Amino acid sequence: MKAVVQRVMSASVSVDGEMVSSIGKGIVALIGIHRDDTVKEVEYIVRKLINIRLWEDESGRRWAKSPKDLDLEILCVSQFTLYHSMKGNKPDFRSAMSGDKxxxxxxxxxxxxxxxxxxxxxxxxxxxxxxxxxxxxxxPVTLELESLPEKRSEPEPQPAE
Structure with a gap:
């Protein structure tokens, strides 16, 4: 499982021109799920996202406070494209988990x-x-988190088209 995390002043998500979700100060987490991920990877990413220290404390010490410490919002956005490989100039998403799963x-x-x-x-x-x-x-603050299953099966490399 992978999360691309951005510290934000505000953020929103719209579908077909209609806002479906928004937050103030907090983080946006783009979430990718690998085809071999399990609950173990979920637990790791959840723990990291809630406790990631991206803000100053009261004394100005940087990287000291988490979203949980400051009671901030977290906007989660599923994004299967985080698990891609390039096949020439075309992205290949075989490493991403299928839709229903x-x-x-x-x-x-x-x-x-x-x-x-x-x-x-x-x-x-x-x-x-x-x-x-x-x-x-x-x-800007942007970080990448990833939890890797112990035995991850990667797709066979394909020749470029």
Missing amino acids: SLELYNQFLSQMKKGHSEDKIKNGVFGAMMQVELINDG
């Missing part, structure tokens, strides 16, 4: 996020939809 794991991820932080602080896009994500990056 990934929806189930993504829903488990959201449930654990709400249990680990605060249900009203966890926001979500629309799984599988074409979404427009708007954000005001704070810093």
Whole structure:
């Protein structure tokens, strides 16, 4: 499982021109699910997202406070394209988990996020939809987190087209 994390001043997700979710200060987490991911990878990413220290504390010490410490919002957006490989100039998404299985794991991820932080602080896009994500990056601060299964099967390399 992979998360691309951006510290934001605000963010929103729209589908077909209609805003479906928005947050103020917090983080946007783009979530990719690998075809070999299990609940173990979900638990790791949830723990990291809730506790990632991206903000200053009261004394100005950098990288000291987490979304949970500051009671900030987290906007989660499913994004299968995070697990791609390039086949020439064309992306190949065979490493991403299939739709139905990934929806189930993504829903488990959201449930654990709400249990680990605060249900009203966890926001979500629309799984599988074409979404427009708007954000005001704070810093900018962008980090990548990944939890790797012990025995991950990678696709065989394919010749370039």
